[in-house]
Amino acid sequence: MSEDQHITDVAGTGVPIPGDDVDTDQILPAKFMKEVTFDNMADYLFYDARRDDDGEFNDHPLNRFEGASIAVVNSNFGCGSSREHAPQAMMRWGIDGVVGESYAEIFRDNCKSLGIPAVTADHETVTELQAWIEDNPDGDVEIDVEAKTVAYGDTVIDVDVDDAMREALIDGIWDTTALMYSNRSKVDATVDGLPYVEGDD
Amino acid sequence: MSEGTLYDKVWERHKVTELPNGQDQLFVGLHLVHEVTSPQAFGMLRERDLDVAYPGRTFATTDHIAPTEADKRERPLADDQAEEMLSALERNVSENGITFFGFESGKQGITHVVAPELGLSQPGMTVACGDSHTATHGAFGSIGVGIGTSQIRDVLATGCIAADKQKVRRVEVEGELGEGVYAKDVILKVIQDLGVDGGVGHVYEYGGPAIEALDMEGRLAVCNMSIEGGARAGYINPDETTYEYLEGREYAPEGEAFEGRKAYWESVASDDDAEYDDVVTVDADGLDPLVTWGINPGQVIEISDPVPGPDDFEARTDREAAEQALDHMEIEPGQSMLGYDVDVAFLGTCTNGRLSDFEEAAKILEDNTVDEDVRALAVPGSETVRQQCEERGIDEVFINAGFQWRRAGCSMCLAMNDDALEGDEVCASSSNRNFVGRQGSKDGRTVLMSPAMVAAAAVEGEVTDARDYLDDGPTGGAGGVEEVAD
Numbered sequence: 237m238s239e240d241q242h243i244t245d246v247a248g249t250g251v252p253i254p255g256d257d258v259d260t261d262q263i264l265p266a267k268f269m270k271e272v273t274f275d276n277m278a279d280y281l282f283y284d285a286r287r288d289d290d291g292e293f294n295d296h297p298l299n300r301f302e303g304a305s306i307a308v309v310n311s312n313f314g315c316g317s318s319r320e321h322a323p324q325a326m327m328r329w330g331i332d333g334v335v336g337e338s339y340a341e342i343f344r345d346n347c348k349s350l351g352i353p354a355v356t357a358d359h360e361t362v363t364e365l366q367a368w369i370e371d372n373p374d375g376d377v378e379i380d381v382e383a384k385t386v387a388y389g390d391t392v393i394d395v396d397v398d399d400a401m402r403e404a405l406i407d408g409i410w411d412t413t414a415l416m417y418s419n420r421s422k423v424d425a426t427v428d429g430l431p432y433v434e435g436d437d
Numbered sequence: 438m439s440e441g442t443l444y445d446k447v448w449e450r451h452k453v454t455e456l457p458n459g460q461d462q463l464f465v466g467l468h469l470v471h472e473v474t475s476p477q478a479f480g481m482l483r484e485r486d487l488d489v490a491y492p493g494r495t496f497a498t499t500d501h502i503a504p505t506e507a508d509k510r511e512r513p514l515a516d517d518q519a520e521e522m523l524s525a526l527e528r529n530v531s532e533n534g535i536t537f538f539g540f541e542s543g544k545q546g547i548t549h550v551v552a553p554e555l556g557l558s559q560p561g562m563t564v565a566c567g568d569s570h571t572a573t574h575g576a577f578g579s580i581g582v583g584i585g586t587s588q589i590r591d592v593l594a595t596g597c598i599a600a601d602k603q604k605v606r607r608v609e610v611e612g613e614l615g616e617g618v619y620a621k622d623v624i625l626k627v628i629q630d631l632g633v634d635g636g637v638g639h640v641y642e643y644g645g646p647a648i649e650a651l652d653m654e655g656r657l658a659v660c661n662m663s664i665e666g667g668a669r670a671g672y673i674n675p676d677e678t679t680y681e682y683l684e685g686r687e688y689a690p691e692g693e694a695f696e697g698r699k700a701y702w703e704s705v706a707s708d709d710d711a712e713y714d715d716v717v718t719v720d721a722d723g724l725d726p727l728v729t730w731g732i733n734p735g736q737v738i739e740i741s742d743p744v745p746g747p748d749d750f751e752a753r754t755d756r757e758a759a760e761q762a763l764d765h766m767e768i769e770p771g772q773s774m775l776g777y778d779v780d781v782a783f784l785g786t787c788t789n790g791r792l793s794d795f796e797e798a799a800k801i802l803e804d805n806t807v808d809e810d811v812r813a814l815a816v817p818g819s820e821t822v823r824q825q826c827e828e829r830g831i832d833e834v835f836i837n838a839g840f841q842w843r844r845a846g847c848s849m850c851l852a853m854n855d856d857a858l859e860g861d862e863v864c865a866s867s868s869n870r871n872f873v874g875r876q877g878s879k880d881g882r883t884v885l886m887s888p889a890m891v892a893a894a895a896v897e898g899e900v901t902d903a904r905d906y907l908d909d910g911p912t913g914g915a916g917g918v919e920e921v922a923d
Contacts, residue, residue: 256754257633257733261872265879266851270502270518272476272525274586284879311754312634312667316872317851318569319474320585341637341669342569342583349587400601403458412588413485416462416595419454423490423596426453426464431701432559433466433494 242408243351246333247378248305250388251297252366253282258309259316260343264325266317277321278328298329301369306377308366309336311359314343323347333379335386335395337362348401351410353381355395365393381405439605441711443561443674444640447580450705451563453597460599466562467574468592469548470497470535472526473853474567478589479529489533491596496557497530498538499523500547501853503846505816509855510540510844519854533593546819546845549573549787553657554821556686560675560702565592570787570869572663575672576656577679578706580640582670603669604714606639610647612722617904619797620655621789621867621887623647623719624662625727625737630719633735636668639714642707643673647721653682654791661788662869665734674706728774728900729871729885731762736871737885738774740902746770765873766882767861774900777884780862782813782895783876784840786850789867789888790818792825798892799834801906807839808898814856815840816848840895852877865894 268280286296293299307326313336314322323346326334334347334354347354357365368388369377377388379395381402386393404410416423427433439445453462468491475497482489489495502519504510514520530537538544538551545551549570552558560578564571567589574581584591588598608627627643628635641663648659656673663671680699683689690698725739736759738744746763747756749770763770768777784790784798795815807813815835817823823845826832832842849856850868857877858864864876864883871883884900893903 256758259733259870259872261851261870261875265874266501266853267877269473270516270522270853272521273480274477284874312637315633315667316569316664316870318567318571318583318585320477320567320587323585338634338637340634340667342585342664345588346585349585398601400458400460400599407457409458412456412599413481413487413591413594415456416453416591416597416599417487419462419597420490420595422453422462423464426451427596430450430464430466431698432562 241351243353243405244382245378245380246305246353247376248332249301249303249374250306250308250369250377251301251304252308252369253297254310254366256311257315258313260314260319260322261316263314263322264319269319269321274321274324274328277325281325281329301373303330305330305332306379307331307334308362308369309334310362311337313339315340318342320346320349323350323352327352335362335365335379344398344401348404348410351405353379353397353401353405355379355386355397357386357393357395361393439712439714441708442605442642442713443578443672443705443707444580444605444642446705447561447563448602450561456599460601462597463563463600464597465565465592466494467552467557467564468495469552469564469566469571470495471501471548471568472499472522473501474586475529475589476522476525477586478593481590482593487594489535489593492534494596495535496538496552497526497535498545498548498551499526501847501851503545504854505843505846505848505856507844543820546821547787547790547847549661550790550818550822553577554686554819556683556689559683559689560679561705565598569664570661572669572671573657573661573787575660575663575670576653578672578675578702580670580672583664603640604638605642606636607642607644607713607716609645609716609718610643610721611645611718612647612720612724613650614647614721614724617889617907618724618726619887619889620651620658622724622727623721624659625734625885626721626724627719628662628666628735629727629737631666631717633665633733634667636663636666639668641666641668641671642713643671648673649676652793653678654793657791658788662734665869675702726887726890726903728890729883730766730768730774731759732765732871732873733758734869734871734885736762740775743771743773744768774884775902777900778863779811779865779884779894779899781858781864782807782811782891783849783864783866783868784814784888784891785816785818785848786868787818788869790816790822792822794867794888795822795826795831798888799831801889801892801896801903802834802838802840805838805896805906807895811895811898813840813895814843814849816843817845819845849876851875865891865900867891
């Protein structure tokens with residue numbers, strides 16, 4: 237948990253993870269959440285989807301694009317359960333940034349908490365990038381959070397980044413605990429105005 | 438921009454300040470904690486030498502890993518990992534002075550069942566929990582949001598979350614529900630109409646005659662599945678139904694204090710002239726029971742309709758999703774879901790694990806028995822619900838019909854305990870997600886439906902219209918079902 241870390245751009249080879257509505261149960265099946273730390277989560281990333289019935293690795297993109305840093309996904313990625321285990325697993329596997337059509341909100345929030353830029357572009361742009369990665373598995377994909385662009389090969393595309401995520405990453409204040417902790421007196425004032433918290437603390 | 442809605446008012450009351458990144462720092466009035474998503478957050482607190490800021494506003498229980506067979510709840514739990522999670526939670530709550538509803542308390546259960554029934558969830562609150570079904574508490578007219586573990590750390594350490602204010606969509610549900618049609622059918626209909634990602638960026642305010650007519654348990658079921666429609670939060674304005682439900686509950690204010698608090702509750706309800714970012718209407722009049730046919734909750738049909746095929750969808754992505762779903766479910770377009778073979782019947786969860794859910798199912802099970810090929814599990818959402826059922830003899834109805842009567846927990850909704858599908862079993866389930874692998878087997882198949890429909894499916898061993906049992910009494914239904922079972 238590094239603090240005050242400015243993240244203006246991330247780069248590396250890509251991995252396309254195609255499909256809409258990819259839920260967090262697929263990304264990190266619940267049976268692997270019975271651990272009290274996130275340390276081993278990388279081992280469980282897309283566990284079922286990556287394996288054949290006999291338990292051997294299949295041709296899932298994560299098996300074919302080992303070492304990738306940038307995941308490229310489609311729409312409503314990370315829907316369903318709020319488990320931070322999902323982006324934790326991605327991060328620990330090696331993913332530093334995500335390009336996608338759209339994200340479920342909790343997933344996007346979790347990415348922000350972990351300092352993983354999750355940027356968006358339209359369907360055509362994203363699928364073109366996915367196809368390019370298939371053809372160029374060793375090619376670099378760079379997400380520039382500050383410039384709101386993604387560069388690969390000779391192409392530079394404009395992408396959207398949620399304002400709060402962008403500010404947080406650039407200013408290095410994506411760790412919100414320290415930030416909010418400094419506002420304790422203001423919290424007390426807010427609490428004083430809430431009838432239901434009276435006398436509780 | 439919305440104005441004058443409950444969401445706007447509750448947000449303003451809880452807003453501490455605007456953060457440098459443009460988000461609002463929002464005070465969390467009720468923080469619910471369970472064993473799966475919290476240990477890492479407590480660990481982070483320990484690393485930073487921080488205390489829990491508002492232990493009195495924090496309540497914990499154990500649900501996800503809880504064994505549901507009575508003899509398996511003895512400590513240490515047989516599953517080492519489950520024992521470690523539970524022990525970690527117990528240590529964390531004890532070190533931090535947090536109230537914990539454990540097995541011994543008699544109040545243990547699923548967070549989203551326990552907090553409402555104890556009167557912890559109240560109108561005009563902000564509620565957070567490391568669980569996406571926290572929207573459930575919106576049934577009282579509160580803002581309930583699911584959060585990740587780093588955000589749990591935020592709430593533990595500061596009592597707050599950093600949040601973006603969402604758009605507010607009024608979901609006006611028109612019409613009257615017929616016999617055998619429930620809140621579960623209403624929310625499945627909403628998701629069918631608006632899509633699984635239709636609510637992204639929005640909070641849903643459910644209203645209209647079909648919503649107002651629901652009791653609190655029905656309202657909880659509706660709000661519970663907001664996230665399945667992409668909306669992180671969903672709520673219903675508080676009214677007399679809400680206040681009557683709350684009165685006399687353990688953590689609700691009493692006497693004069695209740696009346697005083699009620700003034701606050703009434704004050705946060707949406708104004709008559711509130712402005713919404715948009716308003717959509719969903720027609721629930723004459724609605725048939727709904728069942729899912731696919732692998733997300735939006736792939737759902739009224740029981741009278743045929744299973745759609747890829748060609749029935751305009752968007753390329755929907756067509757692809759339909760193909761995947763048909764393949765996984767081993768079903769053909771045009772087929773009826775009636776008669777779809779069922780191996781397992783699962784009744785419970787934070788969506789449908791409350792007293793009225795078991796009462797409705799019991800109406801069908803009273804004079805019927807579970808098909809011999811069906812494994813049937815009844816898992817009360819909390820120990821309180823279990824006790825309520827047992828006081829009324831409902832457990833006997835389930836047991837006599839051939840159901841296993843279990844103790845409280847999340848159980849087969851996500852199979853983190855021993856309750857799981859095997860192979861490609863089909864489960865008629867009162868839960869909220871039919872994702873691939875969700876119920877513990879990657880080839881398992883889930884058909885989401887109301888509790889009454891689960892009971893009927895258990896009896897027939899196939900997807901069945903529960904109204905065949907409810908309309909005509911105990912002997913009328915079964916004969917008619919055979920004809921449509923094709």
